[in-house]
Amino acid sequence: MVYSAEMTAGIKPNQYDGRAGQLAAHMERQPYNVLYERPATRELIGDVAGLDVLDVACGAGSLASDLIESGARIVGSDASQPMLDLARARVGPDIALHHQDCSEPFDWASAASFDLVVMALAYHYVNDHASFLQEMHRVLRPDGAFVISTHHPTDDFRRLGGSYFATELNTDVWGTGDAVVSWRMPLTVMTEQFHAAGFLIERIVEPRPSAEMATSDPLVFDKLEQCPAFILFRLVKR
């Protein structure tokens, strides 16, 4: 496809820097995260006891700390140093955390060194999906898996209108008032990116909200029961 100049400039990898604490706290209480994306992602990840796991774009370390408690050996990375500082406070001094833009080479990671890579709610921020996916393919062991949760293209289409098939930048204003830029793209573009990098899609999940949300946040529950906000993939190496 042909990228415009604005699209080539892409998304600033450190867009979470300015208000990392507020954004991390927001994600810890948002029903979209706590009662929707996180339980579905955790279920798709499955048993991690004894596994070497790379948590890419680990943010403030919420998923990483959960996986550590479940027996995983975690390495985290994120492009935002303030987010990594929050993660450090959460996971303690013994966990390796790397300041890393996903579109750049993961030079510190050896080939075939992880059983599992997880990337929760950050695939839509990556500017160079081809090189990122190649790197994840390289660092995974032959029987490794890659779990991704990201914006559902149907929800982008419902919210933003325009063409479902557009691959373009979009700015969302969060409940905190922060403007966050992400890529919008159709399902075909995502799945072709996975295919080109040598991955097979093992599972696709369109999560349903937790039952608890029906009473705690009934309006959000009704919305998510009609249209998924996120989509999850479990990829394996071809």
Ligand SMILES: C[S@@+](CC[C@H](N)C(=O)[O-])C[C@H]1O[C@@H](n2cnc3c(N)ncnc32)[C@H](O)[C@@H]1O
């Ligand atoms: C919505 S948060 C999700 C954090 C964490 N995965 C979670 O689920 O709690 C998105 C994270 O992606 C990181 N991020 C954004 N662009 C990035 C990039 N280009 N490379 C690496 N991390 C990036 C942000 O700094 C932020 O910590």
